[in-house]
Amino acid sequence: MSAVTDAVRITAPTNPVTQSIRDSLVVAKRNLIRMSRIPEMVIFGLIQPIMFVVLFSYVFGGSMNIGGTTDPGVYREFLMAGIFAQTVTFATAGAGAGIADDMHKGLIDRFRSLPMARGAVLTGRTLADLVQTALTLFVLAVVALLVGWRTHTSFGEVLGAFGLLLLTGYAFTWIGAVIGLSVRTPEAATSGGLIWLFPVTFVSNAFVDSAQMTPWLRHVADWNPFSATVQACRQLFGNPGVSTSDAWPMQHPVWASLIYSILIIAIFRTLAVRKYRSATA
Amino acid sequence: MPGAIYAEGLVKTFGDVRALDGVDLDVPEGTVLGLLGPNGAGKTTTVRCLTTLLRPDSGKAVVAGLDVLKQPNEVRRSIGLSGQFAAVDEYLTGRENIQMVGQLYQMKAKAAKARAEELLEQFHLADAADRPAKTYSGGMRRRLDLAAALVVSPPVMFMDEPTTGLDPRNRQQLWEVIKQLVLGGTTLLLTTQYLEEADHLAHDIAVVDHGRVIARGTSDQLKARTGGERVEVVVHEREHIPTAREVLAGFGKGETTVEEHTRKLTVPVTGGAKLLAEVIRELDVRGIEIDDIGLRRPTLDDVFLSLTGHVAEVKDDENGANGANGANGAAAKPVKDPKNAKDRGQKKETTQ
Numbered sequence: 001m002s003a004v005t006d007a008v009r010i011t012a013p014t015n016p017v018t019q020s021i022r023d024s025l026v027v028a029k030r031n032l033i034r035m036s037r038i039p040e041m042v043i044f045g046l047i048q049p050i051m052f053v054v055l056f057s058y059v060f061g062g063s064m065n066i067g068g069t070t071d072p073g074v075y076r077e078f079l080m081a082g083i084f085a086q087t088v089t090f091a092t093a094g095a096g097a098g099i100a101d102d103m104h105k106g107l108i109d110r111f112r113s114l115p116m117a118r119g120a121v122l123t124g125r126t127l128a129d130l131v132q133t134a135l136t137l138f139v140l141a142v143v144a145l146l147v148g149w150r151t152h153t154s155f156g157e158v159l160g161a162f163g164l165l166l167l168t169g170y171a172f173t174w175i176g177a178v179i180g181l182s183v184r185t186p187e188a189a190t191s192g193g194l195i196w197l198f199p200v201t202f203v204s205n206a207f208v209d210s211a212q213m214t215p216w217l218r219h220v221a222d223w224n225p226f227s228a229t230v231q232a233c234r235q236l237f238g239n240p241g242v243s244t245s246d247a248w249p250m251q252h253p254v255w256a257s258l259i260y261s262i263l264i265i266a267i268f269r270t271l272a273v274r275k276y277r278s279a280t281a
Numbered sequence: 282m283p284g285a286i287y288a289e290g291l292v293k294t295f296g297d298v299r300a301l302d303g304v305d306l307d308v309p310e311g312t313v314l315g316l317l318g319p320n321g322a323g324k325t326t327t328v329r330c331l332t333t334l335l336r337p338d339s340g341k342a343v344v345a346g347l348d349v350l351k352q353p354n355e356v357r358r359s360i361g362l363s364g365q366f367a368a369v370d371e372y373l374t375g376r377e378n379i380q381m382v383g384q385l386y387q388m389k390a391k392a393a394k395a396r397a398e399e400l401l402e403q404f405h406l407a408d409a410a411d412r413p414a415k416t417y418s419g420g421m422r423r424r425l426d427l428a429a430a431l432v433v434s435p436p437v438m439f440m441d442e443p444t445t446g447l448d449p450r451n452r453q454q455l456w457e458v459i460k461q462l463v464l465g466g467t468t469l470l471l472t473t474q475y476l477e478e479a480d481h482l483a484h485d486i487a488v489v490d491h492g493r494v495i496a497r498g499t500s501d502q503l504k505a506r507t508g509g510e511r512v513e514v515v516v517h518e519r520e521h522i523p524t525a526r527e528v529l530a531g532f533g534k535g536e537t538t539v540e541e542h543t544r545k546l547t548v549p550v551t552g553g554a555k556l557l558a559e560v561i562r563e564l565d566v567r568g569i570e571i572d573d574i575g576l577r578r579p580t581l582d583d584v585f586l587s588l589t590g591h592v593a594e595v596k597d598d599e600n601g602a603n604g605a606n607g608a609n610g611a612a613a614k615p616v617k618d619p620k621n622a623k624d625r626g627q628k629k630e631t632t633q
């Protein structure tokens with residue numbers, strides 16, 4: 001081993017915003033490399049929504065009444081926005097487990113002792129999850145096309161719908177981050193990250209027409225942030241079953257979805273970064 | 282003026298456990314402080330407090346002239362850390378690990394890449410550079426972690442048991458690296474269980490136990506305090522012990538201690554080899570057959586034993602808990618040598 005004295009000196013602090021972006025990207029890259037070396041995780045993440053597509057379209061297909069018809073083809077088109085939205089929110093559990101895992105490995109001490117931007121460990125993780133979500137959505141869209149799902153709008157609108165889905169998924173990973181930072185084990189983060197998603201995604205317009213629910217449930221479903229994204233997607237895809245409810249989020253679903261996502265990011269990112277900083281101190 | 286690493290009255294509790302109970306340290310710039318102490322003494326906790334990973338309950342810490350509690354971000358720009366447990370990403374290759382750390386130290390991607398290359402070479406990891414770290418052996422992981430800690434050369438370095446798990450060759454090479462670093466002006470705080478390592482590398486040694494610094498000084502000073510030379514005799518026959526004792530008393534400068542079961546007698550002396558020869562002659566004249574005889578100088582192990590009342594590394598489990606049972610842990614062990622008892626009484630003065 002030769003001298004280390006020729007080593008690089010630590011460079012002067014750069015602009016905090018560019019540093020924050022740079023550090024987040026470095027951490028995101030690390031997480032993406034990890035994902036590529038544990039492909040099982042990505043594959044399991046794909047199987048579940050594909051199973052939902054197949055099960056829902058063929059098992060429930062003929063028995064669901066959408067806009068006055070029980071035509072399985074109509075239900076299939078109705079269903080896809082719901083499955084897409086549910087899939088992106090399930091990224092929550094992965095993000096939570098990943099962060100909980102990181103917090104209990106020695107590597108977190110390395111990160112915390114480095115002169116890196118404060119939120120970068122978390123932002124990097126959520127960005128990597130966003131890439132995974134995009135990949136999952138892409139595969140899912142192909143499967144959906146195969147079982148007969150079609151869009152009836154412009155390319156721009158379809159792209160917009162996928163943009164909203166990604167933003168929703170990104171927002172939900174910050175909820176996952178808070179869960180991951182609040183539990184003691186990655187296993188707890190996985191189950192803790194999933195259980196609450198069932199009521200959120202089922203008490204919504206994702207799988208059934210909320211008009212058929214009892215009034216109070218319908219009210220919850222109409223104001224559910226998750227429903228806003230589903231409604232926005234149906235509208236932007238030109239798929240059947242767009243709710244006619246006069247609740248504000250159902251009337252302006254694109255705006256509602258955007259506002260909800262931004263609010264969720266603002267609140268949960270702040271919480272997560274605060275928790276991260278005090279995690280071991 | 283305080284040194285490059287300065288701590289005053291650091292206290293940290295975990296529930297009932299008082300891990301740090303007022304640690305004071307002062308490491309002059311460009312020197313190495315060896316932090317010694319039994320398991321659970323508070324070495325790692327001290328390092329974590331000084332490297333911004335833990336917030337002490339009270340006390341003051343200054344690293345590279347920066348207040349650790351008030352300017353943690355600035356401190357992170359001036360330190361390098363190799364913790365007790367290797368902090369590497371298992372799924373990243375060795376190269377990717379070092380590069381990532383370099384980039385997070387705000388190096389440009391290209392510079393980080395070049396630096397990774399150098400370090401992989403230097404730490405003999407070039408062959409394994411493109412394998413995920415989870416396939417590394419314990420010592421390789423340790424070396425990867427050290428390499429990552431040395432990506433940049435910060436003015437102040439912390440190494441928590443850096444050579445644990447390294448084979449003798451890699452250990453010696455790390456020692457060389459450390460010496461070079463210090464020649465370059467780096468200040469280093471090093472914890473270790475290998476007292477020989479502290480002897481070899483550290484300018485100053487601080488012994489911690491139960492969250493306090495119980496002694497400090499150079500290795501020679503500490504040894505001198507533990508006592509000077511001793512003659513150790515192992516007699517062949519148990520019945521010769523009283524006679525041997527009588528002989529030794531004639532040469533000794535203090536009380537003779539006897540271990541019946543090993544037939545070992547020890548007495549503090551002055552006079553070195555010449556005296557030893559006289560002792561041997563006298564024993565021979567008296568017809569005492571001896572199995573072994575020698576002149577012993579205290580090692581850092583002796584210092585450690587006499588100060589902490591238990592052996593480094595091994596004794597921990599049988600004492601039940603680390604530090605949790607307060608001063609009892611040390612007191613529970615009988616102090617063999619009366620000299621040691623005196624030392625324990627004195628140590629307060631030298632800690633100021």
Ligand SMILES: Nc1ncnc2c1ncn2[C@@H]1O[C@H](COP(=O)(O)OP(=O)(O)OP(=O)(O)O)[C@@H](O)[C@H]1O
Pocket residue numbers: 295298299300318319320321322323324325326327365603604605
């Ligand atoms: N996070 C923690 N929660 C509870 N107790 C802790 C925690 N960290 C350390 N301790 C306790 O603080 C005391 C000091 O621990 P520390 O790790 O500093 O010892 P050490 O001197 O580094 O020991 P070793 O030689 O075994 O590495 C121990 O009693 C330990 O059990």
Ligand SMILES: [Mg+2]
Pocket residue numbers: 324325326365441
């Ligand atoms: Mg330790």
